[in-house]
Amino acid sequence: MDEERSEGVLRQRNRVRLLDALRHEGTASRSELARLTGLSRTTVGSLVSDLQARGIVIEHDDGERHTGRGRPPVYLSLDRSAGVAVGIDFDHDRVRVALADLSSNVVGEDDTEIDVDHSAANAIDAAVEMVGGLHATADVDEARVVGVGVGLPGPIDRLTGTVGSTFILPGWAGIKAQDVLAERLGARVQVDNDANLGALAEASFGAGRGLSDVVYVRLGSGVGAGLVLGGRLHHGAGGLAGEIGHVQVRPDGAVCRCGNRGCLETIAAEGALRALLRPARGHDVTRRELLSLVASGDLGSTRVVNDAGLAVGRVLADLCNAVNPEALIVGGELAEAGEPLLGGIREAIDRYALPGAARAVKVVHGELGERAELLGALALVTQSTDSLHAIDSETVVQFPDPAPGRTGCPAGGKEAVVAETS
Ligand SMILES: [Zn+2]
Numbered sequence: 001m002d003e004e005r006s007e008g009v010l011r012q013r014n015r016v017r018l019l020d021a022l023r024h025e026g027t028a029s030r031s032e033l034a035r036l037t038g039l040s041r042t043t044v045g046s047l048v049s050d051l052q053a054r055g056i057v058i059e060h061d062d063g064e065r066h067t068g069r070g071r072p073p074v075y076l077s078l079d080r081s082a083g084v085a086v087g088i089d090f091d092h093d094r095v096r097v098a099l100a101d102l103s104s105n106v107v108g109e110d111d112t113e114i115d116v117d118h119s120a121a122n123a124i125d126a127a128v129e130m131v132g133g134l135h136a137t138a139d140v141d142e143a144r145v146v147g148v149g150v151g152l153p154g155p156i157d158r159l160t161g162t163v164g165s166t167f168i169l170p171g172w173a174g175i176k177a178q179d180v181l182a183e184r185l186g187a188r189v190q191v192d193n194d195a196n197l198g199a200l201a202e203a204s205f206g207a208g209r210g211l212s213d214v215v216y217v218r219l220g221s222g223v224g225a226g227l228v229l230g231g232r233l234h235h236g237a238g239g240l241a242g243e244i245g246h247v248q249v250r251p252d253g254a255v256c257r258c259g260n261r262g263c264l265e266t267i268a269a270e271g272a273l274r275a276l277l278r279p280a281r282g283h284d285v286t287r288r289e290l291l292s293l294v295a296s297g298d299l300g301s302t303r304v305v306n307d308a309g310l311a312v313g314r315v316l317a318d319l320c321n322a323v324n325p326e327a328l329i330v331g332g333e334l335a336e337a338g339e340p341l342l343g344g345i346r347e348a349i350d351r352y353a354l355p356g357a358a359r360a361v362k363v364v365h366g367e368l369g370e371r372a373e374l375l376g377a378l379a380l381v382t383q384s385t386d387s388l389h390a391i392d393s394e395t396v397v398q399f400p401d402p403a404p405g406r407t408g409c410p411a412g413g414k415e416a417v418v419a420e421t422s
Pocket of ligand 1 (some may be wrong): 258260
């Protein structure tokens with residue numbers, strides 16, 4: 001490699017280090033950046049000048065941070081136009097998409113109802129169309145997209161980017177969502193399981209912010225969990241870490257969609273709860289009806305949800321012994337059932353986990369609601385170092401002012417868990 005080229009490579013590497021520090025801190029002065037990156041003040045000054053000239057980094061005063069005497073230092077942060085992240089969340093019956101800047105500020109969001117489970121092609125078409133619509137509405141140059149994060153409601157094979165179990169998501173068998181979406185959207189795509197993305201989002205922006213060991217449990221039409229351990233999303237060897245829904249709790253129980261018998265899902269997923277209520281109610285109870293019955297204090301519905309909490313908590317008690325988390329965050333559609341569900345989980349953990357493990361863990365409701373997985377898909381991109389390498393163009397995007405209600409970083413970028421996601 002000639003000298004000029006190796007100097008260019010080194011400079012790019014240093015620039016990425018600086019961008020990474022800035023993304024993590026949100027705002028920093030030049031001397032703070034020198035300390036954070038280990039680069040000299042002179043190198044930081046020179047790299048910042050480059051990035052300013054390209055509109056990627058901007059200067060501003062930050063009066064709140066300056067408490068000392070004398071002239072306040074000049075602070076730097078990433079310009080909102082530095083790069084765009086795309087998030088797509090395929091839920092069983094809905095597709096959600098969002099655009100965000102690299103500090104995870106959402107600048108556009110859309111969703112539509114569609115049968116995701118049984119038709120991958122229709123779901124992918126809907127997602128691509130909505131992403132195109134968001135680019136147009138937010139006036140974002142598609143060339144500035146640094147990556148796409150995608151959530152799917154099933155275990156994802158980490159090597160191939162395909163759904164790891166065709167029994168769980170039959171309509172997606174053999175489909176390489178990662179490759180198909182990369183081709184359709186012209187950007188680098190990372191696919192992950194929905195519970196993993198919920199875990200990443202809650203640990204970065206929600207109920208687990210600032211904590212390093214967090215378990216996120218997703219209770220809805222399925223039962224799954226995502227683990228953030230040591231501040232990083234834990235996938236396991238094949239991407240199956242956290243699949244608690246298929247822990248066997250009744251050896252002679254009902255046959256599960258995975259082919260085993262008596263899995264936790266067969267007694268604690270939404271379908272099982274609705275089936276339990278059918279004889280008493282005399283008709284098929286919808287999810288909405290189940291949740292409103294619980295909210296109104298209906299005894300049978302409250303019992304069904306509490307029993308599901310006890311069953312889930314029994315399995316989580318063993319998980320608490322195994323990984324000793326600080327928080328257990330409950331999300332997914334059934335989390336709306338609230339205290340009867342969470343109380344059941346807490347009761348089982350207190351009873352079956354080691355006292356130390358039970359004391360260490362707080363069982364809380366997720367803060368991000370139905371958007372958790374979508375925000376996690378965005379975080380896959382905004383927290384990946386690869387997205388910083390993708391910032392290598394002279395053009396910049398102009399975002400419109402955020403629309404009230406739908407936009408804004410859920411918790412700011414400063415406390416985000418930095419997860420190396422690839
Ligand atoms: Zn199963």
